[in-house]
Amino acid sequence: MIRLDNISKQNGPRLIFIEASAALQKGEKIGLVGPNGAGKSTLFRLITGQEEPDEGQILTDKGITIGLFSQDVGEMSGHNAVAEVMNGAGPVSETAAELTQLETALADPDKFDQMEDILERFGEVQARFEELGGYALDAKAREVLHGLGFSQEMMESDVGRLSGGWKMRVALARILLMRPDVMLLDEPSNHLDLESLIWLEQFLAGYDGALLMTSHDREFMNRIINKVIEIDAGNLNSYSGDYEFYACQAALNEKQQQAQFERQQAMLAKEIAFIERFKARASHAAQVQSRVKKLDKIERLEPPKRRQTIEFDFKPAPRSGDDVANLRGVSKTYGSKTIYDELDLLIRRKERACVLGINGAGKSTLLKLVTGTAVPDSGTVTLGGSVKLGYFAQHAMDLLDGEATVFETLDNAFPHAGQGVLRNLAGAFGFSSDEVEKRVRVLSGGEKARLVMALMLFDPPNFLVLDEPTNHLDLATKEMLIKALSNYDGTMLFVSHDRHFLAALSNRVLELTPEGIHQYDGGYTEYVARTGQEAPGLHS
The missing domain is CATH 3.40.50.300 (P-loop containing nucleotide triphosphate hydrolases)
Known part of the structure; x- marks a missing residue:
């Protein structure tokens, strides 16, 4: 559905992606992982066309719909939560808007001579609205908002009065109601309580499109994803399986890389010691030259890029009463x-x-x-x-x-x-x-x-x-x-x-x-x- 083909991207002096490739197929639910600042949000912006790669290309299947939820929800006011969610539901909300315009036109006496064309178009748009499940849209919007923790009273009140966290939920509900072919969710688990989190988990488990998401909640990720894409020093590394499998595999890869690096370092040290020891002796000149040439040809391994974790010994807490x-x-x-x-x-x-x-x-x-x-x-x-x-x-x-x-x-x-x-x-x-x-x-x-x-x-x-x-x-x-x-x-x-x-x-x-x-x-x-x-x- 979406393919990232040898993309490179630089922000100022910082290289974010270097000839990185990955793919998102129908039915895949992918967790996007990497340290803060690795480029997770940049990747979302590249996929949605908000930014362009410096090199390489992003190929998207024709006609697919993409829904992006990000932490930047923008301004919201003047509607209740249900209307706000329905307004952002993609093609169905656009069809609803046209239907409303046509209903107004049908009641307008000044457009009497265009009535036949308006009626014909009204019939087409109404059929399309029904096909998209438009008449059930209000009920579906309420169901999603209820799942995300909204009371009936909150659904009916102006979204402008809601706190930032609740506006986030409205923005998330919009994407869920839209049910696009591809969902890009940047930290959807932020601002949710446990009940809403579990409801969202079940919703996404039943979603049949492609999903790419970031989350700081490992339990949430584990229950939804079937693949991990890791951003690591400008590369995109793919792992099949859930987050737990990825964590084990990444640790194992790091261990193996460290062992290979240490073996090579030991071998290099041995060769350099031989060269240093015998470089002044004419009797060993041929052997020394042979080893120098061998060292020049060896491709040096890099040590694994350690995920920075600094241990800190916290002082013991003083004892309190029982x-x-x-x-x-x-x-x-x-x-x-x-x-x-x-x-x-x-x-x-x-x-x-x-x-x-x-x-x-x-x-x-x-x-x-x-x-x-x-x-x-x-x-x-x-x-x-x-x-x-x-x-x-x-x-x-x-x-x-x-x-x-x-x-x-x-x-x-x-x-x-x-x-x-x-x-x-x-x-x-x-x-x-x-x-x-x-x-x-x-x-x-x-x-x-x-x-x-x-x-x-x-x-x-x-x-x-x-x-x-x-x-x-x-x-x-x-x-x-x-x-x-x-x-x-x-x-x-x-x-x-x-x-x-x-x-x-x-x-x-x-x-x-x-x-x-x-x-x-x-x-x-x-x-x-x-x-x-x-x-x-x-x-x-």
Whole structure:
């Protein structure tokens, strides 16, 4: 359907693709992977014709429709969510617009002498509209929006009033309703809660077109894709199979490449040592010359390009008392909505409690009550003895000083730490030696989240409260964070929609329901096994 043929692309001094080739066939569901800045978004723009390759060509089958979802959703206002989704549904929305114009023309007395032609065209367009499923479009749009977490009330309200995250969902719904021949989805799993994520997973599993997508959610990728294209130093490498298979295969390839490189280095060292030893002896002149010629002909192997992961030893958290947080008779309402009514909850030392619940169940409110950033209407929230609290929430990124560099931010927070230690800390959170000089105001959402996490974990608290800590984090940083938190010996209370993160770190589940909190001993994996569902909103 789409073929990339020896494409090269340069942005300023940076080479993004060098004679790279790949193909996207009907029925293929491909995960596009590579480090941040490798060129994933550029590839989408090349396929859709928003940019041209410097060399090579992109061949697209005639007549195919392509739908692109990107993080840049543009302006939206003046329509409700249903209308906005239907307006972007491709040929069917264009046909609907023409049908509306023809209906207006039929009622216009000034066009009486053209009535026969208008009626004939109306019949053709109406038949086409029906063939495209136009009369079911409103119901389908509502079904997609419902799957992505919209209430009936939100569907009917002006999209201009929605937050950025909800506008993203509207833009995604547009592409899903369109059902193009080829879907290009750039981070569709961002901004989705667990229920919406699982619904989208099922939708894409049943989609029969070709799919190329990026995602920082490995579980989501694993369940959808059947092929991986990796952007690696300007090349496009294809792997058949899911993300798990790709990760194993890429690691194996790197290991083999490293072993070949080391064998060649050992051989070269041996030959060079012989030449150095005997180059002054006339009796060995012929042998020395022969070996010099042999060395000149050998094609030197490159060491594997290591995926940069810097290990960092985090300090152990100081010990707290056994009762870490105690909520007694807590009630909380927002307007007419009761979030908690006489809630009792005890968080004990070394628990890693994940909080699950549908949108609006009160997950973030619970974290705010525990951290003291929200006050209960009645009841008490008490932190235990020697508790040192660390709270990660999305607003923490807004509190960073935009004019300071990454390094200055760390240095201001920890003035007594050595420069080398802070550079290692920055490296562990994905900031290379050059990137530590970036000013905070130019950082992406993911980079800011990584910086806040570094500030929090360098001198770790013994009670970590995390609200969606993996939002915007790439796969490599998530793995680093999971590894760091696996060795963390304090207490955790957290909300996340990343199932890999939930399964790796939780040892207790708090499920928020209209009837109150259901508590489960054992982590997220045990919760899924016990309930048969991956999220509370999916209970039948």
